[in-house]
Amino acid sequence: MSGNQVVDYLCNAFTPDRLAVWDGALAATGVQVKVRRVDGDSFAEPEDMVDRMDELGVATLVLPTGDLGRHGRLDAFDFEHIAARWEEVEKLATRWPGRFAALALIDPEPGMAGVREMRARLAEPWVVGCYLHTHSFDRRLDHADYYPYYALGAELDVPVAMQAGTSGGLLASECAHPVTIDRAALYFRETRFLLSHLGWPWVDEAAAMALKFPNVYLGTGAYPPRYWSATVTDFLRGPGRTKTVFGTNFPTVGHRHALAQVAELGLDPEVEAALLGGTARRIFTRLAQGGATP
DSSP states (O other), X not given: OOSSOEEESOBOOOSTTHHHHHHHHHHHHOOOOOOOOSTTSSOOOHHHHHHHXXXXXXXXXXXXXXXXXXXXXXXXXOHHHHSBOHHHHHHHHHHSTTTEEEEEEOOOTTTHHHHHHHHHHTTSTTEEXXXXXXXXXXXXXXXXXXXXXXXXXXXXXXXXXXXXXXXXXXXXXXXXXXXXXXXXXXXXXXSOEEEEGXXXXXXXXXXXXXXXXXXEEEEOXXXXXXXXXXXXXXXXXXXXXXXXXXXXXXXXXXXXXXXXXXXXXXXXXXXXXXXXXXXXXXHSHHHHHHOOOO
16 A cells, blocks of 8 residues: 555554563463564564554554553453553654554443543543453453443444454453344444454354444454455455454564565455555544544
């Protein structure tokens, strides 16, 4: 793609200090999750990451963002430890406007206090949506505890992205069956839902939900394009050409690695443009309004 047009809807904290966090979690659990370590495609200081983005045509990285909350310590694969911090993303968004944005982490545990905090976070224009690490809470996607956040998404016109499918760590996976977005999508028709991680291994379910509902989308985060199933590529080339969104879940997939493999798919130019940035800007409307450095 010409110019900086690519949007990565799911990029975890990327500075070199986070490598030790990943390595510690993986060693403690024995989970077989790969972390990119190749020079030029792994953890980097912010200035180096911006240079890499410019080289690869990446306009914006969207980072799940939050504070250490109730978990507070490194147990198993605790998502809060690999997420970006608020002060970290604020500095990035201020120094490089349009290049970095935040997804505010949903935590249903505090009840309405958490909803009020989410509303305050979403007052910042560089906070472009919400993110639910489903497995941290072992609640289905249609659980009532999430409904105030879904309502907030409709009210403030921001999407809710969530991990669907199996957990990458030693946490229960059943809660993230993609089909459990069904009732929520019916009730909150003004809320845009993004099913991340392709819903794997229930990819057919995730694609079926994105096909059924105008407000449900499929996100590719965590899976290199070379390993996308025929369900994904057929959906992308057909009815899902405007319903599929590019993401890496960096550092499990590197940007250089992923974009090179997208090129190997041989997509029609308009399909590739929608996948890599066009559809993301329709979902994350604050990106479209704020733009990105060309």
